[in-house]
Amino acid sequence: MNTAVPPASIPLSVISPPLVAMQDLWVELGGRPILCGVTAEIARGRITAVIGLNGSGKTTLLRTLVGEYPYRGRIVFRCGHDHSRPNPEHVGYVPQRLIVDARMPLTVRDLFALALSSRPLFLGVSRRVVQRAEELLQRVGLREILDRPVDGLSGGQLQRVLLALALEPSPELLLLDEPAGGIDFKDQQKFYELIAHFNQETGITVVLVSHDLNMIRSFADRVLCLHQGKIIAQGPPQELLTPDHLARLFGTGTLRLAPVASS
């Protein structure tokens, strides 16, 4: 969590150019427009939360940033010296969930081998991969789980393994799609604390999709509100995440976001 948030009246882009700028972004899936003219900025070094009702296009937005969907419009990605389209090398992505076929005896070691090396699994996992996997797991607070079956991990452990995988090779932008969706409150809190720690320690830019307004209020610097494929508001959580404002943005009867805790 970044505490030094500039006043809302000063655009973030004046202080430092955004890491990602989306201009009039259109994405069609199955012949239907899903993102409709999205114009938004992702502030460098900050944690940005994307909120919206089910089906509003949040996952589509993240997958477009990761380069998975074709789009019309512009995405300017100002990473390092390269001002260009998103490059998978610079973007880490943690999906909502990993579906593991219980009939396939996949271990955490295998998962890292598949992700970090082009060598077929039947040739065994190289020492280099094992060492890198251990370093990455250490960063997310997991030790000695390399030989555990992926299918037997708790939801919280699995999300941290996916986070460790997304940290290779040192992305500048980390995209998290409801990263704590299926895990209990304690693990959720720990997961968000870990993200905030990475953000502070390395300055990594984070974009996370979440329905948990309390976590967003605690950990995010900026919020993008998506509704029916359009950005309808963006700004600091303190301004946007009031019950009145949310009701105005999304319409009272249709609001399905978790309630905001009274402070």
Ligand SMILES: Nc1ncnc2c1ncn2[C@@H]1O[C@H](COP(=O)(O)OP(=O)(O)OP(=O)(O)O)[C@@H](O)[C@H]1O
């Ligand atoms: N591959 C696809 N082909 C066709 N339509 C799709 C595809 N992926 C998503 N959609 C549709 O796009 C719309 C937005 O989906 P998306 O998953 O981006 O929403 P979301 O805001 O992430 O929803 P949720 O909060 O439920 O995860 C939905 O109507 C969905 O059915």
